[in-house]
Amino acid sequence: MSEVGSTRKRADARRNEAALLEAAAAAFVASGVDVPVRDVAARAGVGVGTIYRHFPTRADLVVAVYRHQVETCADAGPALLAEHDSPGEALARWLDLFVDFLVTKHGLAEAIRADDPSSSALHTYFVDRLVPVCGRLLDAARDAGEVTSEIGAYGVLRGVGNLCIGAGDDPRYDARSLVALLVAGLRAPA
């Protein structure tokens, strides 16, 4: 039965998983990442049990929906470093990408916070995938003398992520401006 590689799931299971990912993506756009699980299930035309069989936790569903975009963001790091003479500039651009990603996903910045135990899978995924990338950019900028702060990649990423919380809910709050200030602080002479 031509089960290629690890593809030996039942047909309905594969179908439902795809439907769920699509429904979740749509629901996240329409109602934010914190849309109730029941709503996603209804949208996909499945029961909640089916969601939990495919994604053990709400956070795992979120990871699955955004995995591709996170990978794209991660891959952009080395590319930016290569195409910019100034590593500090590359870092700034990369953080802009990260911010763009977060502020356009209603509620995602809130969800990746470390302190919420229910979304630890989400937090872990973001950290594991992006901290190394940020670290390489930060190190390069430091080697070039463009950053003197001792702060680590985790701190920078988490700080930028935190600044994106609530962006889009409040016209008085512009996360991009604040991240720009933070980056200015990073690049400022000691």
Place this chain on the structure above:
Amino acid sequence: MSEVGSTRKRADARRNEAALLEAAAAAFVASGVDVPVRDVAARAGVGVGTIYRHFPTRADLVVAVYRHQVETCADAGPALLAEHDSPGEALARWLDLFVDFLVTKHGLAEAIRADDPSSSALHTYFVDRLVPVCGRLLDAARDAGEVTSEIGAYGVLRGVGNLCIGAGDDPRYDARSLVALLVAGLRAPA
């Protein structure tokens, strides 16, 4: 019956309100600001209904518990401005006070976010009380040429507040360092 001013509540009501404030303060220290209302009620030896009669919403209880410290912080603004030659320095010190306040109150930074409709009373109180203070410091720093960014007081306050989210839960994350970078960015030359 010598009802002085607005003091015409029943004796047990006054007693319970005081007990609740004390219990809530203790519970917030022990379990964070997001401790369940039931736990606070149990600690105070009252039913949940009693909490809701005194504080219409969870957020109102939090406001009541921290009102005094918020006032102290607000009052420190003009004082710092008076005792420092550099308004930029006064602003930096005042933001340090704000950060110290937030990071020592487990979960408070999360709770004052704007996007959570359930805590809008909390958000509103912080904003109403502190944004004007921050605005005066920021304006003074701008007049002295120490800040060139166009950012508003609300943005600064909210940004700093956001940076404090999750501080204390994670030894890898140091909110103070990030706020220092943000302030450095504010004070950096255009």
Place this chain on the structure above:
DNA sequence: GGACAAAACGGAACATTGTTCCGTATCATC
């Protein structure tokens, strides 16, 4: 094509938490 076991499904049910409701107890006044 039909029988059978494994896999997957649906949704009721459970736990947690903020909030509301109302019958009961307490207090202040006469």
Place this chain on the structure above:
DNA sequence: GATGATACGGAACAATGTTCCGTTTTGTCC
């Protein structure tokens, strides 16, 4: 001490993440 107003306690409700289990679907083997 009676009485009406005030306040209380906690059961009950709504929302939401998660678990459980009886039922259905699928793939395989004869």
